[in-house]
Amino acid sequence: MDTIERVAVPLLLVQTASVVFLWSLDTLEQVSQTIFTLFLAADLLSFALISHLYLRSKTGGTTSPMTILIWGLVITAFFMAGFLFS
DSSP, X not given: OOHHHHHHHHHHHHHHHHHHHHHHGXXXXXXXXXXXXXXXXXXXXXXXXXHHHHHHHHHTOOOOHHHHHHHHHHHHHHHHHHHHHO
16 A cells, blocks of 8 residues: 555545434534534544545645645544544
């Protein structure tokens, strides 16, 4: 597996989990906008990072591992914060 696949597969799993949690928020009696916003932020940032990596691979550029790590930590923080507030 190349770098893009090693990063994209966990991000796709995060996106899938975020969408499932967003979809399941409809079944709750009282939904907080904060919870919705945190899961949506994790989902959109995951998509943005996957798009960035794909664009860089097609244009011949590289993305520094530090950038990927920082993005990953921010996405994880939003995802985990969604659990903490729910």
